[in-house]
Amino acid sequence: MKLISSLLAPAVAAAALVALPGCNPPGKSGAGDAGKSVAANSAAARTWVAPGQKDEFYLFYSGGHSGQVYVAGLPSMRHLATIPVFGRYPGTGYGYDEASKAMLGDYTWGDVHHPGLSKKDGLYDGRWLFVNDNANNRIARIDLRDFKTKQILGPIPNSMGNHGSSFVTDNTEYVLVATRFSVPLPKGRYADPANYEKEFNGMVSGIKVDPTSGTMKVGWQIITPPFDWDLGSTGKGPSEGWAFWTSYNTEMAHDNLEANASQKDRDYAAIVNWKAAEAAVNAGQTTMLDGVAVIDPAKTPGVLYYLPVPKSPHGIDVDPTGRWVVAAGKLQPVASVFDFEKLQAAIAKKDFESEFRGVPVIRYDAALEGEVPVGLGPLHTQYDGAGNAYTSLFIESAVAKWKMPPWSADERADLNKVVLDKIAVHYNIGHLVVGGSDTKKPYGKYLVAMNKLSKGRHLSVGPSQPEDSELIDITGKKMELIYEAFTEPEPHFAQILKADAISPIEVYPKAENDDPNAVWDAKDTGATRRGNVVEVKMIAIRSHFTPDRIDVNEGDELVLHVTNVEQTPDMIHGLGIVEQNVNLVIDPGETKTVRIKMTKTGVFPFYCTNFCSALHQEMQGYLAVKPAVAVATQ
Numbered sequence: 001m002k003l004i005s006s007l008l009a010p011a012v013a014a015a016a017l018v019a020l021p022g023c024n025p026p027g028k029s030g031a032g033d034a035g036k037s038v039a040a041n042s043a044a045a046r047t048w049v050a051p052g053q054k055d056e057f058y059l060f061y062s063g064g065h066s067g068q069v070y071v072a073g074l075p076s077m078r079h080l081a082t083i084p085v086f087g088r089y090p091g092t093g094y095g096y097d098e099a100s101k102a103m104l105g106d107y108t109w110g111d112v113h114h115p116g117l118s119k120k121d122g123l124y125d126g127r128w129l130f131v132n133d134n135a136n137n138r139i140a141r142i143d144l145r146d147f148k149t150k151q152i153l154g155p156i157p158n159s160m161g162n163h164g165s166s167f168v169t170d171n172t173e174y175v176l177v178a179t180r181f182s183v184p185l186p187k188g189r190y191a192d193p194a195n196y197e198k199e200f201n202g203m204v205s206g207i208k209v210d211p212t213s214g215t216m217k218v219g220w221q222i223i224t225p226p227f228d229w230d231l232g233s234t235g236k237g238p239s240e241g242w243a244f245w246t247s248y249n250t251e252m253a254h255d256n257l258e259a260n261a262s263q264k265d266r267d268y269a270a271i272v273n274w275k276a277a278e279a280a281v282n283a284g285q286t287t288m289l290d291g292v293a294v295i296d297p298a299k300t301p302g303v304l305y306y307l308p309v310p311k312s313p314h315g316i317d318v319d320p321t322g323r324w325v326v327a328a329g330k331l332q333p334v335a336s337v338f339d340f341e342k343l344q345a346a347i348a349k350k351d352f353e354s355e356f357r358g359v360p361v362i363r364y365d366a367a368l369e370g371e372v373p374v375g376l377g378p379l380h381t382q383y384d385g386a387g388n389a390y391t392s393l394f395i396e397s398a399v400a401k402w403k404m405p406p407w408s409a410d411e412r413a414d415l416n417k418v419v420l421d422k423i424a425v426h427y428n429i430g431h432l433v434v435g436g437s438d439t440k441k442p443y444g445k446y447l448v449a450m451n452k453l454s455k456g457r458h459l460s461v462g463p464s465q466p467e468d469s470e471l472i473d474i475t476g477k478k479m480e481l482i483y484e485a486f487t488e489p490e491p492h493f494a495q496i497l498k499a500d501a502i503s504p505i506e507v508y509p510k511a512e513n514d515d516p517n518a519v520w521d522a523k524d525t526g527a528t529r530r531g532n533v534v535e536v537k538m539i540a541i542r543s544h545f546t547p548d549r550i551d552v553n554e555g556d557e558l559v560l561h562v563t564n565v566e567q568t569p570d571m572i573h574g575l576g577i578v579e580q581n582v583n584l585v586i587d588p589g590e591t592k593t594v595r596i597k598m599t600k601t602g603v604f605p606f607y608c609t610n611f612c613s614a615l616h617q618e619m620q621g622y623l624a625v626k627p628a629v630a631v632a633t634q
């Protein structure tokens, strides 16, 4: 693979640098000379969303080990909201009421990597956003009607390291998952890591999504060798029903992976026929393992194939037509383009180079369309729907734009010719996202490039540097860097959704509140005692809690249900109980419950935490806890 020096495109990088504000040395204001440049004005105009105006797109980006998802507007890149998923978030009371506490279980954090929007007919339908937890093998569903986490599934049985997800199939039949780590199965079984090759396994899981409610459950699994599955994507159009993941460790190294997992020139991608997997489950060709129907691909031909890909691959991305599958090898400066039609023909003709543990290995050249010399350290590829691909280059700190097939004979003869443009970003790039790239009709227009190492692009805030992301206009022949924004840590992948694809609710309609403990009228409020349990039904409305006094005894358990009976947008009430660690935030029309053991005696004021009216400060009351036993006299 030769690399032409022009691919490093210093001119492109320099041009981008000169024109933009934000490239000032530390301590210099951004409003200096750069502000006068025409390019800066033009870039500013393209990202300017005037006060009172709204952004055209939502950007949902993962917050990594913060366990959260962050929402920004595009093109302004302004932070709009934090959606807590795998960790508590006092701002919305998430993880403080009983329902969200139960969802979080015993885990206090998660590691969000790849958000995936739900789809219908291969297009975003604006219903749900799925996100994975690499740390605790879970997957969550956020409802885009109210931007809240509604379900956390997991830990997924027989799986360690839910990194290779959340890849949504064309009609949200499944969210597909592949394991990053392999372990002895079922979980809990001990085996010496020295016996890794024999005793350890990875897994691909089909998480079935209920089409009406969105409720997820583990559908089936395919057991795999202990390859470390990396990123993936789902097919569409001709490749609908298929899914793809790369492995960076087909060496099956279990120690010193940096060296030992990088020995082979080619690792494998897994090519999974999930429709065949579903059929195998329906035909009963499975073994139950920890409550899940598991398919052994050696015994069920047709569900799994391997495809060699160079070298230590990371991303594998299906294009919007569903015909082209692009894999990028971190240690090889090319993007390998596979033709799904050739791949299918190879499968039909059994044009295999070998097999591994009963699974056919497709011949690389049988499926290959070409190796595009994109540059150093290619990771992920996105598409604009206009025949162009964009690959992030970690080592080069750049994005390469290149032309998808079909290629002319001339282009084929020298694939350098299909590399159309390259733009420098100012950090080691990881993921990049183009709106709708994983659908049949990408929006194009913008590309957001996310950093891996931010390299001090913002005001210093100490040793942990602000995370960076850059907004690139991809409407022209040349990519143009038009904005740079802070991104919450730790950014991984993102999804872009057209703002008008959804219409989030502003209040929960009273008629929809099915909480049996909801009350809507002051006359229905009050306390009931059953033994040591005191249950209080309370309402909150500007600017009063009813009741505003709660009486309990030491040792009691207080079960407090609060309904915010408002039906007015933005009329949120909070209930904080001083020194009792109670923090409820209740949206209009919502009911929330908290249970607390009364271990401290005394009088504890409670108050509304969310500003609600001129008399917000007066929205308060008292929790009075009487000592259980009279203090023994001297």
Ligand code: RUQ
Pocket (backbone or CB within 6 Å): 113, 114, 163, 231, 314, 379, 380, 429, 430, 431, 492, 493
């Ligand atoms: S992986 S930088 Cu966790 Cu998303 Cu590619």
Ligand code: CUA
Pocket (backbone or CB within 6 Å): 542, 543, 572, 573, 574, 608, 609, 610, 611, 612, 613, 616, 617, 619
């Ligand atoms: Cu209710 Cu402030």
